[in-house]
Amino acid sequence: MDLVIARPEGLYCPAGDFYIDPWRPVPRSIITHGHGDHARTGNGHYLAASPGAGILRARLGQDIALQTLDYGERLVHHGVTLSFHPAGHVLGSAQVRLEYRGEVWVASGDYKVEADGTCAPFEPVRCHTFITESTFGLPIYRWQPQAEIFAEVNQWWRENAALGKASVLFCYAFGKAQRLLHALDPSIGAILCHGAVEPLNRVYREGGVYLPETQYAGDFKKTDPALRSALILAPPSAGGSTWMRRFGDYSDAFASGWMRLRGSRRRRGVDRGFILSDHADWPGLLWAIEQTGAERVMVTHGSVNVLVRYLREQRGLDAQGFVTEYGDEDEGDGAAAESPQGGANVDASGRAHDPAEAAEDLDAASAKQAHADALAPPARAS
Numbered sequence: 539m540d541l542v543i544a545r546p547e548g549l550y551c552p553a554g555d556f557y558i559d560p561w562r563p564v565p566r567s568i569i570t571h572g573h574g575d576h577a578r579t580g581n582g583h584y585l586a587a588s589p590g591a592g593i594l595r596a597r598l599g600q601d602i603a604l605q606t607l608d609y610g611e612r613l614v615h616h617g618v619t620l621s622f623h624p625a626g627h628v629l630g631s632a633q634v635r636l637e638y639r640g641e642v643w644v645a646s647g648d649y650k651v652e653a654d655g656t657c658a659p660f661e662p663v664r665c666h667t668f669i670t671e672s673t674f675g676l677p678i679y680r681w682q683p684q685a686e687i688f689a690e691v692n693q694w695w696r697e698n699a700a701l702g703k704a705s706v707l708f709c710y711a712f713g714k715a716q717r718l719l720h721a722l723d724p725s726i727g728a729i730l731c732h733g734a735v736e737p738l739n740r741v742y743r744e745g746g747v748y749l750p751e752t753q754y755a756g757d758f759k760k761t762d763p764a765l766r767s768a769l770i771l772a773p774p775s776a777g778g779s780t781w782m783r784r785f786g787d788y789s790d791a792f793a794s795g796w797m798r799l800r801g802s803r804r805r806r807g808v809d810r811g812f813i814l815s816d817h818a819d820w821p822g823l824l825w826a827i828e829q830t831g832a833e834r835v836m837v838t839h840g841s842v843n844v845l846v847r848y849l850r851e852q853r854g855l856d857a858q859g860f861v862t863e864y865g866d867e868d869e870g871d872g873a874a875a876e877s878p879q880g881g882a883n884v885d886a887s888g889r890a891h892d893p894a895e896a897a898e899d900l901d902a903a904s905a906k907q908a909h910a911d912a913l914a915p916p917a918r919a920s
């Protein structure tokens with residue numbers, strides 16, 4: 539019998555009678571990380587990795603019934619041995635390892651294989667069956683080393699500051715913002731954060747993650763000279779709002795894996811696009827899957843069909859898709875959860891899923907497939 543099955547409420551473990559990242563309220567949940575499409579309100583009980591506790595409480599409420607385990611610590615529940623292992627995605631993100639009668643399954647949640655200094659690095663876990671995400675599961679997605687991207691961001695900021703212009707960098711408030719902060723060069727100017735970003739910075743610092751000094755952007759008046767060399771981190775939902783006016787004649791940029799797609803910078807209407815994702819790229823996904831030693835792979839949210847077919851045909855694995863309602867924080871959760879007004883401010887036109895453009899780099903055979911599944915807009919996170 540399968541250790542994890544798909545149910546209308548979410549991924550379910552029948553032997554243990556609990557759900558992993560359920561999208562509907564359930565009595566017992568195991569949460570891989572705090573992004574809105576994985577961690578939702580209304581569950582009776584939450585179990586998560588300890589480094590994510592502050593994030594979950596900040597986002598779901600201080601009073602949730604939350605139990606935590608350190609990475610690697612084991613808990614036996616109804617005969618199922620449970621443990622969390624670093625996923626390298628955001629602070630507290632974890633893969634869930636389940637063992638029952640000698641059978642081992644690992645559910646990845648979201649993961650990234652390049653260590654970034656703001657969360658525990660991804661650790662492959664040996665298993666029989668691996669449930670993997672595939673947000674960027676297309677061959678076109680190959681990330682540049684992050685150090686190069688960060689150098690470009692700092693250079694862009696430096697050039698703007700030299701011209702006496704503020705630099706507004708749009709990114710998602712939880713995870714991406716702190717990863718950027720960690721790498722920014724504070725000698726260039728002041729770093730200001732939107733109200734959606736600042737509380738999460740606090741949680742990261744409390745978790746022992748180095749972030750340079752930041753100030754609340756709302757405290758600055760348009761006439762403040764510090765703005766002329768400042769970098770402002772804001773969620774995409776702040777774009778085009780009156781909140782932006784105080785920054786005068788600024789340059790803006792967007793940091794996201796979706797910036798890989800031609801046209802996405804233009805659609806966002808920003809001066810610069812930095813390709814920076816908190817998810818594994820295509821080689822990263824394949825590497826991670828191989829490292830698990832799993833013979834069976836269940837593929838969730840993203841380019842499910844492309845990755846499933848590749849794993850079957852090129853790797854000889856028993857691969858199949860798993861239908862879930864996970865989205866992508868860069869598309870849904872980010873904008874909705876981070877809007878200071880409490881959501882409803884998703885910029886639908888900002889979706890980077892243009893099949894024609896995404897498919898341009900694919901070989902002809904996989905392009906059609908890509909149209910069919912990978913580029914359908916991900917489910918909106920609540």
Ligand SMILES: [Zn+2]
Binds near residue numbers: 571573576867
């Ligand atoms: Zn995520």
Ligand SMILES: [Zn+2]
Binds near residue numbers: 575576671839864867
């Ligand atoms: Zn996800």
